Amino acid sequence: MQRIIxxxxxxxxxxxxxxxxxxxxxxxxxxxxxxxxxxWREHAHALKAxxxxxxxxxxxxxxxxxxxxxxxxxxxIALNFPAFTDGRSYxxxxxxxxxxxxxxxxxxxxxxxxxxxxxxxxCGFDAFAIRPDKNPEDALQSLKDFSVTYQAATDEPLxxxxxx
Amino acid sequence: xxxxxxxxxxxxxxxxxxFRDQTRRYLAGELSEEEFxxxxxxxxxxxxxxxPMLRVAVPYGQLTSRQTRMLAKIARDYDKGYAHISTRQNVxxxxxxxxxxxxxxxxxxxxxxxxxxxxxxxLRNVTTDQFAGVAADELIDxxxxxxxxxxxxTFHPEFAYLPRKFKIAINGSKSDRAAIEVHDIGLEPVxxxxxxxxxxxxxxxxxxxxPVVGAFINExxxxxxxxxxxxxxxRVYNRYGRRDNKYxxxxxxxxxxxxxxVFAEKVEAEMVHLRGGQTTLTxxxxxxxxxxxxxxxxxxxxxxxxxxxxxDQQHPGFARWRARNTLAHKKPGYVAVTxxxxxxxxxxxxxxxxxxxxxxxxxxxxxxxxxxxSHEQNIILADVEQSQLHALWLELREHGFATxxxxxxxxxxxxxxxxxxxxxxxxxxxxxESIQRRFDDLDYLFDIGELDLNISGCMNAxxxxxxxxxxxxxxxxxxxxxxxxxxxxxxSRDASLGKILGPSxxxxxxxxxxxxxxxxxxxxxxxxxxxxxxYQRIGIDPFKERVYAANH
Numbered sequence: 001m002q003r004i005i006x007x008x009x010x011x012x013x014x015x016x017x018x019x020x021x022x023x024x025x026x027x028x029x030x031x032x033x034x035x036x037x038x039x040w041r042e043h044a045h046a047l048k049a050x051x052x053x054x055x056x057x058x059x060x061x062x063x064x065x066x067x068x069x070x071x072x073x074x075x076x077i078a079l080n081f082p083a084f085t086d087g088r089s090y091x092x093x094x095x096x097x098x099x100x101x102x103x104x105x106x107x108x109x110x111x112x113x114x115x116x117x118x119x120x121x122x123c124g125f126d127a128f129a130i131r132p133d134k135n136p137e138d139a140l141q142s143l144k145d146f147s148v149t150y151q152a153a154t155d156e157p158l159x160x161x162x163x164x
Numbered sequence: 165x166x167x168x169x170x171x172x173x174x175x176x177x178x179x180x181x182x183f184r185d186q187t188r189r190y191l192a193g194e195l196s197e198e199e200f201x202x203x204x205x206x207x208x209x210x211x212x213x214x215x216p217m218l219r220v221a222v223p224y225g226q227l228t229s230r231q232t233r234m235l236a237k238i239a240r241d242y243d244k245g246y247a248h249i250s251t252r253q254n255v256x257x258x259x260x261x262x263x264x265x266x267x268x269x270x271x272x273x274x275x276x277x278x279x280x281x282x283x284x285x286x287l288r289n290v291t292t293d294q295f296a297g298v299a300a301d302e303l304i305d306x307x308x309x310x311x312x313x314x315x316x317x318t319f320h321p322e323f324a325y326l327p328r329k330f331k332i333a334i335n336g337s338k339s340d341r342a343a344i345e346v347h348d349i350g351l352e353p354v355x356x357x358x359x360x361x362x363x364x365x366x367x368x369x370x371x372x373x374x375p376v377v378g379a380f381i382n383e384x385x386x387x388x389x390x391x392x393x394x395x396x397x398x399r400v401y402n403r404y405g406r407r408d409n410k411y412x413x414x415x416x417x418x419x420x421x422x423x424x425x426v427f428a429e430k431v432e433a434e435m436v437h438l439r440g441g442q443t444t445l446t447x448x449x450x451x452x453x454x455x456x457x458x459x460x461x462x463x464x465x466x467x468x469x470x471x472x473x474x475x476d477q478q479h480p481g482f483a484r485w486r487a488r489n490t491l492a493h494k495k496p497g498y499v500a501v502t503x504x505x506x507x508x509x510x511x512x513x514x515x516x517x518x519x520x521x522x523x524x525x526x527x528x529x530x531x532x533x534x535x536x537x538s539h540e541q542n543i544i545l546a547d548v549e550q551s552q553l554h555a556l557w558l559e560l561r562e563h564g565f566a567t568x569x570x571x572x573x574x575x576x577x578x579x580x581x582x583x584x585x586x587x588x589x590x591x592x593x594x595x596x597e598s599i600q601r602r603f604d605d606l607d608y609l610f611d612i613g614e615l616d617l618n619i620s621g622c623m624n625a626x627x628x629x630x631x632x633x634x635x636x637x638x639x640x641x642x643x644x645x646x647x648x649x650x651x652x653x654x655x656s657r658d659a660s661l662g663k664i665l666g667p668s669x670x671x672x673x674x675x676x677x678x679x680x681x682x683x684x685x686x687x688x689x690x691x692x693x694x695x696x697x698x699y700q701r702i703g704i705d706p707f708k709e710r711v712y713a714a715n716h
Binding site: 063084085091113115116118119123148152157158159161 | 399407
């Protein structure tokens with residue numbers, strides 16, 4: 001079982017992350033799923049009617065705006081980093097938090113490595129599925145990389161110039 | 165000069181710690197080459213032909229004597245006694261060992277310096293006019309705005325992994341010495357009818373493989389909205405800039421694809437949400453930063469025109485130097501002096517540790533302990549008393565800084581090229597040197613007058629060849645180094661990109677080619693016409709005919 005970082009702690013994963021080509025009939029009624037955006041587009045109604053937990057994941061080329069009005073339906077939103085150098089999900093994260101006021105779990109998935117965690121946390125991620133070949137205990141330390149930040153972001157709505 | 169407070173200092177110290185650990189993990193095999201690469205690049209560390217190259221940030225070109233001595237010490241202790249001023253006002257070392265870089269950064273942090281975001285696909289060092297704060301034609305001092313933008317760029321969490329690098333330049337004067345039109349974002353001050361300050365905002369300029377003069381997308385951005393607007397531009401770019409092809413990933417490609425009008429609409433759509441938010445700048449913050457850039461303790465002096473003219477009479481060498489290497493100052497009795505780093509036979513922009521120490525010393529004695537670097541790869545002492553000018557000249561001569569060639573053909577902008585850089589297709593330093601040798605007659609050089617000659621060793625265009633009046637680009641033809649020449653580029657106001665003259669030339673032919681181009685100009689020019697003016701009047705054909713005729 002994969003372990004993930006959630007709210008600064010390492011916990012066992014309980015959600016099932018479903019691939020892009022999944023179909024509705026592969027889902028059970030009670031399990032907790034993070035479904036691809038496409039499945040949500042096609043079967044929102046059926047997904048909402050299930051008893052299990054519901055999350056959705058967006059790839060880096062999918063836009064936060066598509067689920068902006070629906071965020072209340074999701075316990076988890078996961079944003080994919082196909083490569084850690086692909087920075088689009090940082091902007092999606094900020095839009096979901098700052099603009100669409102998503103308050104559930106915002107999880108980074110994909111090529112998630114410790115040296116990017118500090119930036120991710122600033123953009124509103126509170127859960128990190130560290131790449132399986134890396135140690136999540138080590139990664140936790142990087143959430144403390146900086147003790148001061150200049151910009152306003154999701155974790156700190158005031159820029160330093162309004163605090164210094 | 166901006167002075168760090170405890171927050172600024174803590175940020176760079178945190179960075180040293182972070183990078184020390186990243187380097188340790190890389191050397192221990194915990195971080196792969198691929199994982200470490202973007203991390204080291206965002207600390208200015210390239211792996212080059214012979215050794216890593218470390219690029220140290222000189223924010224908008226400002227240095228103190230104390231910092232300059234540290235740069236000298238690093239050249240001495242970790243390099244082979246050299247440093248190089250880059251075309252973006254930064255300082256580069258070509259020989260540090262990778263293992264030493266955390267220690268170098270720790271030493272830099274003791275003088276409020278760092279290498280943050282000097283490379284990589286992120287927000288880079290902000291650049292400006294090397295005469296900021298002293299130029300006679302200045303509308304506002306751009307340096308407080310540069311510092312405000314610098315802090316905004318530093319570890320911006322949303323924009324650390326952009327499609328490609330991102331460069332912002334800010335101009336504060338009537339003329340544009342910061343080349344803002346060839347930057348990803350260019351900013352310059354403008355006042356509205358009510359007398360309020362705002363910025364004209366340009367996006368999508370840049371050199372490299374696809375040179376583009378940017379487009380102004382906002383004619384009046386209120387100063388309070390500056391950072392929110394930058395957030396908006398960067399968010400649009402971060403989300404929609406191309407990531408499938410690194411040669412099409414700069415913002416200029418996105419702006420072109422969307423058109424500047426549509427790009428501006430997308431930015432405005434973001435601004436609807438961001439305007440009036442907490443990132444809106446405050447009077448207090450601008451004041452806090454601006455107080456670091458107030459005038460030094462200038463004396464009440466008069467201009468010494470007559471005395472200097474008399475010195476000119478006595479010392480023709482001084483006269484020549486004064487004509488080229490000094491610029492009028494906003495304060496009577498003062499003058500801004502450019503130290504040429506372009507003597508013949510030295511790689512343009514290079515200086516030794518001893519020279520750096522000397523520059524620090526001269527700045528202390530002649531210019532309030534402060535100096536600047538320029539994108540033309542020279543050094544400026546901005547606040548020299550006119551009464552001391554002759555004494556300064558004598559000292560500069562002694563230390564190799566008094567070549568009277570600022571703005572002339574031999575003041576060549578040049579990248580490190582194939583001698584050092586692993587990207588280069590061809591050498592650039594030897595080309596610069598062979599041209600400098602051909603034009604070593606000072607009378608002839610002065611007669612030719614103002615001319616920007618820029619050399620890049622590959623199409624990444626670090627030597628800004630597209631915007632040279634004469635541009636030279638190193639190209640690889642079947643494993644051999646050739647040079648393509650372009651004419652008519654300009655980085656100043658109403659910037660333009662050079663036009664390619666024709667087929668490329670062998671290295672040995674380059675001095676002849678340049679000489680032929682100059683001879684056309686000398687024959688065709690009217691009085692007071694610079695090379696670029698003559699070119700614009702007569703076009704490229706006469707130059708083409710002369711250069712290629714001789715080949716038959």
